[in-house]
């Protein structure tokens with residue numbers, strides 16, 4: 068007899084991984100099928116990493132409801148999986164007091180606490196590098212920052228640790244509904260499930276067509292960024308937004324939990340490809356320098372972009388009317404990261420009508436991604452005495468050791484990609500962007516996974532660095 072899972076989840080972004088983990092912790096059997104070589108392969112790896120307070124979303128929308136609820140759930144969730152949450156707060160600054168007051172009252176309507184309106188003098192005391200244009204602002208104490216990919220990976224790993232199954236590089240080619248059970252195949256491995264959850268982000272419609280469920284008019288909006296070297300950290304200790312426009316929260320400057328500074332994103336209609344453009348980068352330069360002095364984009368170590376899937380003005384989170392037991396999650400653009408735990412709770416308890424109880428099956432606690440460089444000196448020395456790999460630095464920009472990389476390769480979710488290592492332990496995330504350590508990282512992955520150098524990928528299937536045989 069084939070195993071029938073309570074749920075098959077398509078797409079291991081923050082939404083799919085959170086639902087997968089929550090179902091597993093609540094005692095249900097779940098399989099997460101991800102087409103990429105890792106979870107967080109889509110938009111969840113390329114965003115601002117802000118857990119928004121919730122003052123921006125239009126009152127009465129799903130965005131407002133889930134943002135505020137989700138943001139309140141973050142401390143407990145991050146604490147459970149050992150993911151750092153930065154309590155840096157956020158400022159929205161500009162020169163239109165009426166708009167600041169509107170944001171303030173929208174925040175109150177949405178249920179956001181600890182909001183404060185500030186004048187220029189008050190702002191200058193906290194952000195000395197605001198430009199001359201800035202006369203007023205709003206402070207949201209509860210706004211936070213998180214690494215969106217470390218969180219997504221950790222949630223997927225916690226789910227695996229407690230009995231869930233994750234298949235990477237799984238490209239579904241057929242979905243059939245027979246005798247009340249869904250059968251899903253990629254041509255090699257079949258899975259059977261009672262519920263299907265479509266959380267494939269930008270690819271939602273393609274999966275919906277395979278399932279036979281609703282498709283939506285999805286528009287894509289690209290957001291481009293600069294990421295600055297750690298030397299620039301003092302430019303913004305909190306997230307600094309401009310006053311929002313009708314179509315976006317605007318170009319912000321924010322610290323990351325890892326000590327870099329993000330400047331971006333743009334927001335314009337695009338296709339779903341991730342690329343950067345001269346026009347977009349120019350806009351970031353103009354708008355960030357209108358808000359803050361000393362934003363030194365010459366200190367950028369990387370430029371990148373992420374793409375939002377947008378359906379009208381709100382998230383689509385509903386049960387399919389065309390197919391039984393199918394949950395549609397479309398247009399989960401910003402604030403999707405902030406909303407993820409609340410969306411997951413709603414999907415499980417309201418749409419699937421299952422018992423949401425994260426303590427029920429929480430048998431195994433996830434060991435957090437603690438990097439050796441963060442350990443106190445004595446603890447690090449003890450670790451090196453036990454395992455000399457922790458004394459061998461591979462990535463000099465970020466102080467990542469052979470031991471850290473091997474630890475990441477021996478976690479519940481098995482990967483064989485350089486980008487997977489980069490996101491887990493930061494090898495290649497620093498100033499040289501992997502220029503000096505790439506070959507060593509490839510060798511460690513191959514050796515540790517008992518694979519050849521040719522097997523190691525950048526990201527997923529078909530992204531192998533080395534094609535052909537390497538002669539000794």
Ligand SMILES: Cc1cc2nc3c(=O)[nH]c(=O)nc-3n(C[C@H](O)[C@H](O)[C@H](O)COP(=O)(O)OP(=O)(O)OC[C@H]3O[C@@H](n4cnc5c(N)ncnc54)[C@H](O)[C@@H]3O)c2cc1C
Nearest residue numbers: 078080082102109110111114115117268290402403404405
């Ligand atoms: C520029 C930008 C900035 C943002 N900033 C913030 C922010 O600061 N705070 C915030 O709250 N939100 C923010 N967001 C929104 C947030 O990033 C998204 O809401 C969230 O990442 C969406 O997660 P998801 O799981 O729905 O989609 P994704 O992360 O895209 O996950 C979908 C997954 O499905 C996989 N997939 C695709 N097709 C298939 C298939 N056929 N089978 C299996 N798997 C498949 C993909 O590989 C991917 O891993 C931002 C978004 C952008 C673009």
